[in-house]
Amino acid sequence: MNQITQLYSYIKSLADADSYINTVTKKGADIIQQKGLIFPLLDVIITGASYTSPQTKQYTVEITCLALRDQTNETTTDNFWLMDNEVDNLNETDACLNRIWVNMFRNFQDNNITASENPSLTPILMDYTSLVDGWQMVFDVTVPNTTISLC
Numbered sequence: 001m002n003q004i005t006q007l008y009s010y011i012k013s014l015a016d017a018d019s020y021i022n023t024v025t026k027k028g029a030d031i032i033q034q035k036g037l038i039f040p041l042l043d044v045i046i047t048g049a050s051y052t053s054p055q056t057k058q059y060t061v062e063i064t065c066l067a068l069r070d071q072t073n074e075t076t077t078d079n080f081w082l083m084d085n086e087v088d089n090l091n092e093t094d095a096c097l098n099r100i101w102v103n104m105f106r107n108f109q110d111n112n113i114t115a116s117e118n119p120s121l122t123p124i125l126m127d128y129t130s131l132v133d134g135w136q137m138v139f140d141v142t143v144p145n146t147t148i149s150l151c
Contacts, residue, residue: 003057003059003143003145004046004059006111006143007046007059007061007141007143008026008044008046010104010107010111011044011061011063011100011104012024012044014100014103014104015042015044015100018042018096018099018100020040020092020095020096021040021041021042021065021096022038022039022040022041023037023038023039023040023041023042024041024042024043024044025037025041025042025043025044026043026044026045027043027045028043028045028047028062031043031064031066039066039067039068039132040065040066040067040068040092040093040096040134041065041066042063042064042065042096042100043062043063043064043065043066044061044062044063045061045062046059046060046061046062047060047061047062047138048060051145052142053145054145055144055145056142056143056144056145057142057143057144057145058140058141058142058143059140059141059143060138060139060140061138061139061140061141062136062137062138063097063100063136063137064124064134064135064136064137065093065094065096065097065134065135065136065137066093066124066132066133066134067085067089067092067093067132067133067134068089068131068132069084069085069086069089069126069131069132069133070084070085086125086126086133089132089133089134090123090133090134090135093133093134093135094121094135097121097135097137101119101137101139105117108141112143112144113141113142113143114141114142115139115140115141115142116139116140116141119137119138119139120137120138120139121135121136121137121138122135122136122138123135124136
């Protein structure tokens with residue numbers, strides 16, 4: 001009955017254990033609207049669900065990892081790299097999501113959960129009306145539906 005709580009708690013525990021992450025939220029598109037956030041942050045939200053059979057439920061999970069973009073007022077001397085840390089942010093947030101995904105994927109079977117084997121990642125570049133960069137990972141998980149008995 002509490003599969004959503006278990007998913008959120010599990011992913012939050014992995015994010016809390018990651019030394020790169022400073023803040024964990026579940027705000028979705030309203031991430032940056034919250035004051036006092038300390039970056040880098042990881043946002044987790046369940047965006048959809050379906051009953052795949054009487055015994056299972058499937059949830060769509062979005063995990064977004066964001067870091068602040070640093071910019072300088074120096075004259076740009078390289079039009080390719082520019083004078084910011086965009087590429088560093090993308091590398092670090094991608095590595096963070098990779099660590100979390102590998103841990104989840106390894107441990108899902110122990111919890112009777114199956115997951116899509118190929119989550120999709122979308123880059124976020126200076127998005128959310130703020131200077132943040134990162135990645136959003138989307139995947140599906142299927143969990144047992146223990147609240148319905150067919151007997």
